[in-house]
Amino acid sequence: MKQKKAFKKFFTYLGLSLFIAFSLSLLYIFYPTLPDSIDNRLRDKLFTIRGEIPNTQNVVIIDIDEKSLETLGQWPWSRNKIATILNNLTQSNIGIIAFDMVFAEQDNSSPHSVFEKYGIKKENIPNYDLEFAQTIANTPTILGYQFELEKTDFVKKTAPEIPAIFIEKNKTLDEQFMIKAKGTILNIPLLQNNAYSSGFFNNIPDESGIIRSVPLVISYDDMIYPSLALEVMRIITDTNKVFVNYNEQGVSNITLKDMVIPTDRYGRILVNFRGKEKNFKYYSALDIYNNNFDKKELDGKIALIGTSAAGLLDLRATPFESVYPGVEVHANVIDNIIQGDYIYKAAWIDGANIAIIFILAIFVVLATTYTPFFVNPIIYLAVSFITLYSIYEILFTQGIVLNIFFPIITILLSSVFTTLFDYFYEIKQEEAIKEKFASKVSKNVMDKLLNDLHNSEFQAMEKEVTVFFSDVRGFTKISEQMNSAKELISYLNEYMEPMSNIIIKHDGTIDKYIGDAIMAYWNAPANVKDHADKAVLASLAQIESLKALNEQFAKENKPFIDIGIGLNTGLAVVGEMGSKGRSDYTVIGDAINLGARLESLCKYYDSKLNISNFTKEQLKEEYIFRFLDLVKVKGKNKPVEIWQIHGKAYINTEQKEELFSYHKAIELYKKQNFKDALDIFIKLQNNDMKTNKNIYKIYIKRCEEYIQTPPKNFTGVYEHNTKG
Incomplete structure (x- = not known):
């Protein structure tokens, strides 16, 4: 049975190679001028x-x-x-x-x-x-x-x-090529x-x-x-007699006494x-x-x-x-x-070019069929290099001009068509495996596992990641407005799908969905360059995309969605975790917990995107930042700076002045000059400009308390004793 399948596979792919070679040979014979320009330019490169x-x-x-x-x-x-x-x-x-x-x-x-x-x-x-x-x-x-x-x-x-005689020899063609x-x-x-x-x-x-x-x-x-x-x-x-010699294709060469000068069919x-x-x-x-x-x-x-x-x-x-x-x-x-170092197209060159097409098609198709999938590009590059080098050597040592375009396109098409056949005949088995893996691990991890089941990256290790947490504000109230669980799930999916696509588009890996919350991370399992920036850009894109989504919800009389996002960058333990029956590739550690805390603090600071100073230090793009606080979150002793990102867009003069005044007040606050800081915060709060006014209320309240009861050993650190 196995031998029968092997024979069937061999003749199937042999037929594929012959089909490719035959098709290209017809193009070479009947439409030779179509790829001539490319062929000539490729030969120019050989001269260079x-x-x-x-x-x-x-x-x-x-x-x-x-x-x-x-x-x-x-x-x-x-x-x-x-x-x-x-x-x-x-x-x-x-x-x-x-x-x-x-x-x-x-x-x-x-x-x-x-x-x-x-x-x-x-x-x-x-x-x-x-x-x-x-x-x-x-x-x-x-x-x-x-x-x-x-x-x-x-x-x-x-x-x-002209004082000479020109004699056309062996001219039997009715057509005049000269x-x-x-x-x-x-x-x-x-x-x-x-x-x-x-x-x-x-x-x-x-x-x-x-x-x-x-x-x-x-x-x-x-x-x-x-x-x-x-x-x-x-x-x-x-020379008194010059012979113009013909073959069945036209002019073949010109002779001056014993000197033979090869030409093309047009002389x-x-x-x-x-x-x-x-x-x-x-x-x-x-x-x-x-x-x-x-x-x-x-x-x-x-x-x-x-x-x-x-x-x-x-x-x-x-x-x-x-x-x-x-x-x-x-x-x-x-x-x-x-x-006498001519380059020329010999009379037999068309037959040689067609033979090369057939040889390359058969070799490449069979070679890529009986080797692992990942070796195919290596075969393509190796055969292409050997072919080009051989054409180069024949051109400049023997002077014979072989076609370059058709051999290269033969190798390319043979590789492509073989890969497609592999997909339809063999990759379907991989699809079956994927279905089984999908019940145990996320899609990204599944694809990596399929590529290399023994990859050490999937063992637990410590690695720097940027973690992302987002949560829908007032989800309980939203769920109460829905008529059924089915309607609620449909509504959530309308929100989750574009948010997930944005994360994937920015090279992130979605870890899990926790009710109305999304957890994702960057730089695992595969390395992601500038992962902190990509996480921020994905977050900003989500906030921006919500505008169009909410407009659609308004037309459908569905509840408005608002979200808060927390980002943190740091070392975490990453790897495949779980039991033999159920496992997943995930991330754990203090850096992950801090990311979750930053997301929950969006409610307190009335912000949409909170990041830690650890993430901010790694950003390379330019953003509009607002310092929010220096805090100790629950379960952490070391203070963390919390920064809000308003966006990446152009900042107008009014916004610039507001942020300048705000950060000036923050500096006064840190230096315990609570009275002058309070004046600025009150002035900003009374400004008609639409901005995060809740942050002014927070610092106005703190300044008023500190003016009334001056703190001892003030460090500017505020301690949050709850998660939110």
Whole structure:
């Protein structure tokens, strides 16, 4: 029988795991773009964790920075200045120069353009565009241009010329995955025709606005054109035939001779960013212009000319930074190709991701099924960590991009669904146990006992607690107004339920109901931070909630309820007490008895909330306090300060003045200056302000008695000989 149940349980949970895996696999296959944004951001975190890595030092950036703009003038500069930069770079034996910008218009600052504009014909007038074109022709320079990817009315249709052949290999798909351009933004013909070659510099962010991949090829008028980075590498490798290789999903890779560059199906390279901005060596364009640089440092290097100046709007967002120079993105791509440390999604990656979903679902469901309930979070965290670490290692050692979102959501859903199944199939047994425990102990203690039946906290021990006692004023009179016991119980329950909820909401434990009274405590069985404050806040909330409750009672012609509350903080004996047949978790001791005395003294002082000085000393919040008395309660020899709390709300000027005068009178009373104290108490009593006038009567009576019969050895302590 047990073996049959074990088999049934195994196949039930196996079916659950397969259901989870199958559902997520369908989501992965048919709606892959839904979680892509989350997946990309998770991968960005892996880049951040990895941190910066060194580049090959083969690529440098000639930066049109703020310093250059400040000295050489605002952009665009006259073309003769840029020609000077090209000549100075060439003299340093630079390997190749590439522009991450386009010169789509003539240089209007050129004297030749100015004379031509006004129809002045003169010979030997400097032509900066011509000078720049000649410099391009005589230096290892590649120009940049831009494709228009959206159709507009002003798109140019001229196609750039590339001195290479692009061959699409194994292309059998009818669908065109490669990005298609609608038009071009080229350099002016004089410059474009004098350049050996050029490449587009389009950086296309994904839906979240972050550059994670860069197109290496774009289709335009049924021809394939290379990016600036790819054209640089094509020229360096002296490749005349570039192969764009396809598989069943789209573009697979691009080959330059023996160099294989993996891409996604759209012909984009996933950029393995080296780190934050300035990971590559930057040279100010001004320093190059002034020949103020070490020429040996640039010997044989690839120089990209671009800008980091904010005003020139070539800043992008990457996994490392939200503001990143676009030119450095191209530097990363070139460095990836040189070093060969690509990150890519292999053709088989979809199958691998689905397999991972099934493996994780089955493992997590079965692991959490056959382990104790409290171990489930540990399994979830451990499997999540191992999965993330494995994905991290595979990404940065093998370059393979695995999906992150689906494995994590698989682990989470598997844990959640298994827990729910555990509840419906096994936790019901716990409910049966709870019903039995409920007849012996309170709910809070019951839950703790169920979690750990051997917990030493339930053995008797001494612990600091804040105890709460409340009592309904004039309950005998109220009960006489009720027509039946049933009506009285219903009425009491209407009061008890919201009061109990308030205590529980403030992390208190209800010990017992004593007729119309409630006893509760804080900081047992579990530790409660700031337990004195929570007890006070719960008490104030009860007093406040009574207003709405009494309004409802008034509408129903039911008696008005008024309560008194006493709070005390101190050491008490706490633990499970009673007999084998009947036991409860409770608190006993002098601190508990004092709390009960403070509640009963609410009648004497006509207050709603009395606390001891022991509770007051532990309060961290700000309250409106009134000193009531220094007393010896029945059964106690040591005097205790009794304080009244009016509330936690803002105190107005009139209240502030009343409390100030009252406490001034108390100080005079303590110093045996009964006459001056009496004057203040009488003045306060005659004030029309609504407050606790009974306290004035108490001290007026005492002062009058002490004036008539001066006390000997006066300590300010008043002795209560009764409980109330």
